[in-house]
Amino acid sequence: MALDRITLSRFRNHADTALDGARGFNLLVGENGAGKTNVLEAISLLAPGRGLRRAALPEMASDQGQGGFAVGASLAQHDGGEPVRLGTYTEAQAPSRRRVRVNGSEASAVSLGEWLAMGWLTPAMDRLFMDSAGARRRFLDRMALAFDPSHARHATRYESALRERNRLLADERPLDPAWLDGIEVQLAEHGAALSQGRIATLGVLSTALEILPEEPFARPLLDYDSGGPTDCADLAAALRDGRKRERSAGRTLTGPHRADLAVTMAGKAMPAANCSTGEQKAMLIAIVLAHAELAAKGRPGVLLLDEVAAHLDPLRRAALFDRLRSSGAQVWLTGTELAPFADIREEAAVWEVACGAVTRM
Structure with a gap:
């Protein structure tokens, strides 16, 4: 199974965004501040926890919580069966309360971990080994959660x-x-x-x-x-x-x-x-x-990589793509240009992100 038909409504700078036709590799390309990382953050909320930025829920809404936000996705099945519909949202009357639905029914945020094994790597994590013990505990707990919801x-x-x-x-x-x-x-x-x-x-x-x-x-x-x-x-x-x-x-x-x-x-x-x-x-x-x-050997795996390829030399970039290709996880990557992704361009779904709008390339 893999994520597809990902939708963002009133999420940060995305008023109404949909990404259809996802593949094993998925590239989000655009200038800094265009909203690429916001898409990754939205996807990260389809797992238990506070998301890859650990931001407060009202901060994620485009109007700072006044109207709430919604994130949804279909979890396609390889056997062609009916997709599993996952969604998480907040409401104007309770902007700090996160709600979850699975196939239209109310569910707990913890239950999302039963459907996806989510992981990510962001530039903010680069100093993990120099950071506080608390940051390393959160990193370890996120990995443990992917094995055991x-x-x-x-x-x-x-x-x-x-x-x-x-x-x-x-x-x-x-x-x-x-x-x-x-x-x-x-x-x-x-x-x-x-x-x-x-x-x-x-x-x-x-x-x-x-x-x-x-x-x-x-x-x-x-x-x-x-x-x-x-x-x-x-x-x-x-x-x-x-x-x-x-x-x-x-x-x-x-x-x-x-x-x-x-x-x-x-x-x-x-x-x-x-x-x-x-x-x-x-x-x-x-x-x-x-x-x-x-x-990814236990449940469908999703890996979110924010600006990771641009900081690697060509040898390490090629090695990274080879490892990702064989990992079994669906991978979402961001970058400011397509050049660093030349090795996977033909096999990837690519979207251009600009001012909170997403266009398939």
């Missing part, structure tokens, strides 16, 4: 329980042990599931990356600092035993919200943060490609 539910419930526990720890009134017990049960249950999902994801990714050559993309080695116990019972005990210390700190100091993804360049045995900008980009591409290939 329930990962989003565990993340949401863990964050909710964490906020409640931190609120109690910061309160000057005496702690209620029974109330803390109940919160910590939830925190341990969903925290352990969160950690185990991340570890499982890194396990299959590491296996795939082990067989990659050092060139043309640098081979990364992945490791995970869990931030605390990964077993439910052990995490619950650590939370209970740490109450006094964490009351003094006013926040929870143990759990997967303290975790980090560690990446090392195999050829130099050097932490990614100490590598050159080009080496960091090459490792990031290697991780994203390996993940896309693995994720």
Whole structure:
């Protein structure tokens, strides 16, 4: 299955846009600010989460939430069966509430993960290895979600329980042990599931990356600092035993919200943060490609690549297209000109984007 008939209504600078006849490769070409990345962002909302920009929902509406927005797509089936209709939207009366429909019926955002394994790479991610641990956790969680849609539910419930526990720890009134017990049960249950999902994801990714050559993309080695116990019972005990210390700190100091993804360049045995900008980009591409290939084996895979080809030399660009061609994922790419995509031009669907309008080329 693959996405087709993608529609954007009142989404950022797209008043009424439709993209028909999508292929394995799909190119969006236009000047900076034309609205290419906006199309990718809209597609990213057909998966659980906040989209590739992590923007607030009212910001995505062309009128800043006053009228809401809508994004839809058909998920075509290879056997010729009836397409699955996916859609997400907001309404004027509730601009911060995201709603989802699957085949016309109300559904949860988490359920979108049952239909598509979505991944992306944007210029904002280029400094991932220099960024905060939180940014790397979000990157890892996005990859885990593509393998297991329930990962989003565990993340949401863990964050909710964490906020409640931190609120109690910061309160000057005496702690209620029974109330803390109940919160910590939830925190341990969903925290352990969160950690185990991340570890499982890194396990299959590491296996795939082990067989990659050092060139043309640098081979990364992945490791995970869990931030605390990964077993439910052990995490619950650590939370209970740490109450006094964490009351003094006013926040929870143990759990997967303290975790980090560690990446090392195999050829130099050097932490990614100490590598050159080009080496960091090459490792990031290697991780994203390996993940896309693995994720597309379970559910239809969609990979969104914003301005990735223009920053690669011809050798690496050709290698990128070869990997994408064999990945099994549907690929959407953006660029300011067609020249970098010469190798895939004949097999791709191409649209010119200008001022929020899209024209098939």
